[in-house]
Amino acid sequence: MAELVVKRYATALFDVATTENKVKQYEEEVADILKALRDTPDFVAVLHNQKVTLEEKVALVEKVFSNQVDGPIVGLLVLLVKKNRQRFLVQVLEAFLEMVKKQAGIIKATVTSAVQLTESQVDTIKVKLEASTNSKIELETIIDTSIIAGLIIRVGDKVVDASIRGKMQTLKKQLSELRLA
Known part of the structure; x- marks a missing residue:
């Protein structure tokens, strides 16, 4: 249910941004709102507080x-509050930003390592991922x-596990499935 709510509101905002040809502007404004919400947890707490009336929150x-x-962005925020869905506020805004990135052909990827990678290693991984996906990568x-x-390495819903832990887990599984006669 939550995922459906988030997607519905984010899609509505994305459609408005596209229709009004303001995708870049909305992207910047939504990013600013997210930063403000993360920097001021008290604001979010007020929106969740049951003692604060709906009118006061709006x-x-x-x-x-x-x-x-x-x-339209203010309208979305107000609508989320009026529908008592302010708990999805951050998720909706993040989903909107993901839609913007997807439209621009940018894919989010994560690289997990046991130690800090050098800038050169990160750049090499990024270049190889961009070449293999034919997309711009946000790493x-x-x-x-x-x-x-x-x-x-995670790219979208694909995972490449080249870790020692992953190899050990695979080996453990293979050994546990091994039947001796």
């Missing part, structure tokens, strides 16, 4: 964002010492 959203972002690096060594 007035707060309008006061904070009306002069900062385009009308995020994660350090996870539990993989022991190697890399885990």
